Amino acid sequence: MKGSVLIIGGSIAGVQAALDLADSGFYVHLVEMTSGIGGAMSQLDKTFPTNDCSACILSPKLVECGRHLNINLLTLSELEEINGEPGNFKVKVRQHPRYVDPTKCISCGECAAKCPKKVDDLFNLDMNKRKAIYLKYPQTVPLKYAIDPQHCIWLNKPGKCGACAKVCPADAINFDDTESIHELEVGAVLMSPGFRPYNPEKLDFTGYGRLKNVVTSMEFERLLSPSGPCTGHMERPSDGKEPTRVAWLQCVGSRDENRSCNSYCSSVCCMYAIKQAVIAKEHAASDLAASIYYMDMRTHGKGFEAYFERAKDQGVQFRRSRVHSITPLAEDNLQVQYADEEGTLQRDEVDLVVLSVGMEMTTKSQELAHLLDVELNENNFIKTDPFNPVATSRPGIFVCGAVSEPKDIPQSVVEASAAALEIEKMLSDSRWQETQEAQFPAERNVFAEAPKIGVFVCSCGINIAGVVDVKDVTEYSAQLPDVVFSQNNLFSCSQDTIDQMAKTIQEQGLNRVVVASCTPRTHESLFQETLRDAGLNKYLFEMANIRDQDSWVHQNDPEAATLKAKDLVRMAVARVRGANALPYNQVAVTKAALVIGGGMAGMTSALALANQGFPVTLVEKADKLGGNANRLFHTWQGIEVRQQLEKTISKVFYHDNIELKLGTTVEKATGSVGKFTTTLSDGAKLEHGTTLMAVGGKPLIPTGDHQYLYGSNKQVKTLLEVDEMLLTDINMGSIKQAVFIHCVGSRIPEQPYCSRVCCTHAIEQAVHLKKLNPEMDIFMLYRDIRTYGQREAVYKEARSLGILFIRYDLDNLPQVNEEDGQLQVLVQDHVLLRQVKFNPDLLVLATAVVAHPETKDLAKVYKCPINQEGFLLEAHMKLRPVDFATDGVYLAGLCHYPKPLEESIAQAQAAASRASLILARDMVPAESITAEVDPRKCVGCGMCTKLCPYNATTLDLDTMVASVETSLCKGCGACVAGCRSDAIILKNIANEHLMAAVDAALMEM
Amino acid sequence: MAMSMANTIDIASLSRQVKGEIETKFPEAHIDFCLTCGLCASGCPATGLEGLDPRKFLRLLALGQDEELRSTKWIYSCTNCMRCAYVCPMNIDVGRLVMLVRGMRSKEERPTNLQKSCDLQKASNSTGIPNSDFVWVVGDVLEEVREEEPEWADLQAPMDKQGAMFYLNQNAKEPTVEPEEMVPLWKILHKVGIDWTYSSEWWDGANYCLFPGDPEDWEYTVRKQAETVDALGCPTYINTE
Amino acid sequence: MYYATLEGLRRFDIPHKFEFVSIITLYAQWIREGRLKVDPAWNIEGLKFTVQDPCKLVRQGIGDPVAEDLRFVIKQVVGEENFIDVWPNKSNNYCCGGGGGALQSGFVDNRRTYGKFKFDQLTTTGADVVITPCHNCHGQVMDICDHFGGTFKTTHLWNWIVKAMV
Structure with missing residues (x-):
């Protein structure tokens, strides 16, 4: 069995899966068709619902992928042939020159500057030109130029041009380059080729392709993006004017x-349209009128509904109507004509129309599916199974991301980790067999050296340089005390700059480094690794955030922003001057997992880990397994849940590696990643390396305005x-007549x-009931139908069976009364605006899913946050959907957010994959920035022992001096703040460091 | 929003007969598929006329508002242009449903002239002139042109020419009220030099029987045309509009 | 009416030996083949033309190809620079408002309210002449032009072809 994996497609899903697999002991060949990885996410400007800069949060992952010792990046490559069987595939990959x-x-760009051949820039959707020798985009990985053989003059007429070869200072141009065939042996194959945005050219009524100011949403992302065709200044195509009135048309191609012919919902368009509207309003110099024309607003994800409400507050107009035609008006403006909810025709004049285009499978992906011999579903996506959402029809071939169904980034990332898990399970015997360990050069001891500080100032394209005078900041930095080197970079996080930085550190003999760029949250570890590559301890480093905290927030005052950037750099320099090399602490991993919650998610995680040979304790507070799934009848595909559930339960029950504790809860826990100790309600003390929380959720009991006689009339039931x-x-x-009320207790x-x-x-x-008795009249009273993705098929089926849907809104709730025991429901029909009266013998309430109140207490035990609604809050909504900021603790299922079974299962697999990263290792890194007691100052009051949430501080009762157990310390600083005699410091964050920064901040310039 | 009880639709007493009849005659009607998205109404110039639009029309069907369906004039303001069906995400052909509802009215309940145009065409042609008049008018106008315009002295307007390569229909409006409007086309055909003919029967290309709502009438007139052209043995039937 | 015969033959499965074509398709074909020679030189005053796409011929009949043919013929006849297209156009064009029997049915106010869409669309082009290759459209466009006080002329296509024939 091979210990390596072939991943096809460098989308965010492919990249995440590659990192998960490579970090947990498998060698990865990542095949990408274009010249650089990053997929569609690299083309996005911002991402919902956090409004993070897409390229900024993606870039570190790409760089990590590009630098990873155990990832072999094959760009400009395609799968050619596959033979063999699961565990032992033989594949041929064709790599184009x-x-x-x-x-x-x-990557100096001299070649592209001199290349005379202009070509439509596909990355910017042909809205501008690039050269025949090009870089896919500024942050692409690998950051290497490529020649477009279709357009290169020399390649088409040898001897005719060759300008690039003449100017290349590195002699890198090779016109004689040929394609190569890589014959690889891999244990498994993962498909992650992403999607293609729908091309609306044939929808003549939209005017796309004929009216210049009608653009697709992907084109609009590029118009907003700093690396796009108008460097983020939002210009409309016809005349470069900044639009002040923009319309979004939903469901184009969905x-x-x-x-x-795309009957499915593309899931993401409602949210991205709202995001674009909000961002466009932020971008605009004057007040921008944004209106979104839609059918059902589908904001069904975590944080989405709040984002939607916020957008309304910010003045985004939502018009419930699909628009028939866009008509040109004078001055390149456009008319949007629509029928409002009363049925009256309205006309809006706008400057720009954005078509919210859906997602499609590409032809290439269909060919790939054919080559791999995996089945497609009725929508031409890769067919998967709800109970194993990342498996294809062919064993050993897995899938993740939008190629199996339109989905957003977090769900794609979840599936990526889930797919990694399934592959790890399959190949677990070959773990670490084909991988290499990272080797860093020996660290230079700089203790006795005088500070020699290097400052790297990042332009971040125009993100920083568009506001801050980076040249000025760079020159200023050079004059600061102990700074011996300063430099400005276009993108400090790009591969070539990183490599250059390592070289500079060595050549200049730097012993402290400051990078003035973005946020340490996403980029600190990247730069720290660069220090290690250059033989420096990674703690001899500081970041100054001159983007998020400066250029972004002071866009309208470039001069002040430049001054502030100087302040921030000066403070960082002052701090780093006193930084010390710190030890790289490690913790020995207890190779066992605790899974809390015995529902479908918990059981899936437990089995996934147990099947890899890790002992698992599964704790469930109820006296049986299964959780909410016990009450579920069908999945949305109409598959019975019970059978699958029973299978899973019996697997858990009989698994040698799973210790099952029913009727048990968690009382308290100590320790951290790699080494937790948890006390259970039965008194047992567990030692485990990771913790998975899958404690589920529960249906809301209807009350108040939304009670609808629930509890008092027996004909009123909940879905469950x-x-x-x-x-x-x-x-x-x-039953003769059934009425369903949606959104009971939601929204x-x-x-x-x-x-x-x-x-x-x-x-x-409802469909099931209708099929039981086709004579039954069924009515669904809803607010927006949110059958996202391929679930749209269920909605269609319901309508085709004659189930009638009537929309209500919050100002006009259905009225439910009882007369002589007979239910009466009144609601206003949303089309005819007339009251409709029902006398159902069954009223079904689709009640909200809520978090268990106890989730909050459990979250506290493991120091994890919850959101306002009581659900557990992951580390990052977009890219770390199953992790917590607290290492070694993961989450899955309803305790994260309401979700259907197949998504709970995928998330449980993903959480298990992330946990495997820890459990697969003998040692994991531990905190280096730990607390330290100065015994000379300690008065032995013991306050620190009370304050430490990790039980890392102890008071020696003989000496009456406190001490810190470094392996337990997480560097939170609670003890430092609480120590009344100033006896505890945090390494590198001691008073001297902080005061140095404060002094620098207050220094006269 | 206050709801008035006066207009309340009581689900218990719905007949939905009209819908049922449509679905029997046209199983692909797909009335229930409607998403109420408004695409149809957004692009329809008849939106708002008689308080209706394509979406509301479908809703009347879905909610069994039969009386209103049978009485509304809106079905004659919808021009069957199919701009709604052109974009409807569910492929619902509202125009065709309107035709079926038109057909549910007795002939007496239909707009007089609409039914009359069809009745006339069923007899011969939509303006009701005798076929002999058509033949005479064509001959008369032709003669006039030949005489008055020497360069067109050999202009042709063949009638019932067996085996001609092209058969040409003729909207009845011209021979009836503006016969000189026939000439330009004759001249063009002459210039191109094709071998064509009119027919002295079933020559009207107006086809009004499509509109009152009786498919059998429509079928009858088209069948007559087809028989006529095949009888003449013309391999190509040119529709002049 | 093109659609009535086309769809009638199809829907009622009426046996026939002939091929059913539109005169518009033939005009375009003959001009392309050089059998029908036209020259826009007559249009020295630069009369501006626009067009109505009959629903029954275009959207419900042949679709965009015949709309393209129609425009090709007009441009050949009146001069490319003298043609101003409407919007929306071709298969997505508005109905004149007289279709589907509306012109015969008698509900004049509704028909004209409907026709206002067409009138505004045609007026926006600023054209002097509207070419209506369908009798129904012809009648309705003349009526709304008259009713709403338009200044454009409503004509058939053949008159202009004859004018341009060489």
Whole structure:
């Protein structure tokens, strides 16, 4: 069995899976069709719902991928052939020539500057030109130029041009480059080729392709992006004017069986349109009027509904109508004509129309699926199984990301980790067999050296340089005390700059480094690793955040921003001057996991870890396994849950590596990643290296305005109660009329989020009832139908069976009364605006999914945060969807946010994958910035022992002096703040460091 | 928003007969598929006329508002242009549904002239002139041109020419009210030099029987045309509009 | 009416030996083949033309190809620079408002309210002449032009072809 994996497609999903696999002991060949990885995410400007700069959060991952010892990046490559069987595939990969030697190219750009051949820039969707020799985009990995053989003059007429070869200072141009075939042996294959945005050219009524100021949403991302065709200044294509009125048209190429033949929902367009509207308003010099024309607003993810509400508060107009035609007006403006909710025609004049285009499978991906012999589903996406959402129809071939269904970035990242997990499970015997260990040069001891500080000032494209005078800051830095070197870089995090930085450190003999760029949250570890590559201890480093805290917030005052940048650099220099080399602490890993929660998510995680040979303790507070799944009848595909659930339960029950503790809860815990000690309610003390929280959620009990006679009338049920009736074979076929009310307890001020699952669940249930008795009249009272992705098919099926949907809003709730025991429901029809009266014999409430109140207490035990709504809060909503900021603790399932079974399962697999990263190692890095007691100052008051949340401080009762157990210390600083005699310091964050920075801040310039 | 009870639609007493009848005659009607997205209404010039639009029309069907469906004049303001069907994400052909609803009215309940145009065409042509008049008018106008415009002295307007390569229909409006409007086309055909003919029967290309809502009438007139052209043995039938 | 025969033959499965074509398709074909020679030189005053796409011929009949043919013929006949297109156009064009029997049905106010879309669209082009290759469109466009006080002329295509024939 091979210990290496082939990943096809350098999308964010492919990149995440590569990192997960490579970090947990597998060698990865990452095949990318274009000249650089990053996929569609690299083209986005900002990402919802956090408004993070997309390239900024993506870039560190790409760089990590590019530098990873155990990832072999094969760009300009395609799979050619596959043979063999799971565990032992033989594959051929064809790599097209780059015509630029990547080992020589220094990405200086001289070649592109001199190249006479202008070509449409595909990365910017042909909205501007690049050269025939090009860099895919500024942060691309590998950061190496490539020649476009279709357009290069020399390659088409040898001897005719060759300008690039003449100017290349590194002699990197190789016109004789040829394609190569890589014959590889891999244990598994993972498909992650991403998607293609729908091309609306054939939708004549949108005017796309004929009206210049009608653009796709992807084009608009590029128009907003600092690295886009108008360097982020938002100009409309026809005349470069900044638009002040912009319209977004939803469902272009989605939910349309007629012209686009894409009947599914693309899941992400509602959110990205809102995001674009909000960002466009921020970008605009004057007040920008943004209006979004939609059918159902689908903000079904974590934080989405709040984002939607915020957008409304910020003045984004939401118009519920699909627009028929865009008409040109004078001065290149456009008319949007639509029927409002009353049925009256309205006309809006706008400057720019953005078509919110959906996601499609590419032709290349279909060919790939064919080559790999994996099945497609009815929408031409890769077919998967709800109970193993990353497996394809062919064993050994896995899938993640948008190629199996339109989905957002977090879900793609979850699937990437889930797919990594499935591969780890399959190949666990070959772990570490084909990998190499990272080797750093011996560290230079700089203790006795006088400070020699280097300052690197980043332009971040125009993110910083557009506001801050970076040249001025660079020159200023050079004059600061002990600074011996300063330099400005376009993108400090790009591969070539990083390499150059390491070289500079060595050549200049630097012993302290400051990078003035963005946030340490995403980039600190990258730069620290660069120091290690250069033989410096990584703690001899400081970052000055002159972007998030400066250029972004002082856009309108460049002069003051430049002054502030100087202040920030001066402070960082002052701090780094006193920085000491710190030890790289490590903790021996206890190779066992604790999984809390015995629902589908918890069981999936437990099995995934147990199957890799790690002992698992599974703790469940109830006296049986299964959680909410016990009450579920069908998945949305109509597959019975019970059978799968029972299978899973029995696997858990009989697994040798799983110790099951029912009727048990967690009491308290100490320790941290690699070495936790948890005390359970039965008194047991567990030692474990990682913790997975999968404690689930529960249905809301309807109350108040949203009670609808629940509890007082027996004909009023919740979705789960009806599921239970179906599970117990209670005859439902005799019901004559059923009414469902959606959003009961969701999307209301008291409970503002969308519960994600209820629309699909309710509709699937209604379909089932209708099939039991086709004579049954069924009515769904809804606010927005949110059958995202391929779930749209269930909505269609329901309508095709004659189930009627009536929309209500919060100002006009359905009225439910009882007359002589007979239910009466009144609601206003949203089309005819007339009242409709029902007398159902079944009223089903699609109630919200809420977090267990106890989740909060458990979160405290492991120092994890929860959000306002009581759900656990992951480390990063976009790129770390199953991690916590606290290392070694992971989450999955409903305790994170309401989600359907297949997503819970994927998330559970992902959490297990992340946990495997720890469990697969003997040692894991521990905190270096730890607390230290100065015994001469300690008065033995013991305050620190009370304050330490990690139980890392102890008071020696003989000497009455406190001490810190370094392996337990997380460097939180609670003891330092609480020590009344100033006896405790944090290494490198002692008073002297902080005061140096404060003094520098207050220094007269 | 206050709801008035006066207009309340009581689900218990719905007949939904009109919908049922449509679905029997046209199983692909897909009325229930409607997403109520408004795309149709957004692009329809009849939106708002008689308080209706394509979306509301579908909703009347779905909610069984039969009386209103049978009485609304809106079905004659919808021009069957199919701009709605052109974009409807669910491929619902509202125009065709409108036709079916038109057809549910008795002939007496339909707009008089609409039904009359079809009845006339079923007899011969939509303006009701005798076929002999058509033949005479064509001959008369031709003669006039030949005489008055020497350069067109050999202009042709063949009638019932067996085996001609092209058959030409003729909207009845011209021979009836503006016969000189036939001439330009004759001249063009002459210039191109094709071998063509009119027919003295079933020559009208107006086809009004598509509109009152009786498919059998429409079928009858088209069948008559087809038989006529095949009887003449013309391999190509040119529609003049 | 093109669609009525085309769809009638199809829907009722009426047996026939002939090929059913539109005169517009033939005009374009004949001009391309050089069998019908036209020259826009007559249009020395630079009369501006626009067009109505009959729903039954274009959207419901042949689709964009015949709309392209129609424009090709007009441009050949009146001069490329003298043609101003409407928007929306071709398969997505508005109905004149007289289709579907509306011109015969008698609900004049509704028909004209509907026709206002067409009138505004045609007026926006600023063209002197509107070419309507369908009798129904012809009648309705004349009526709305008259009713709403338009200044454009409504004509068939053939008159202009004859004018341009050489």
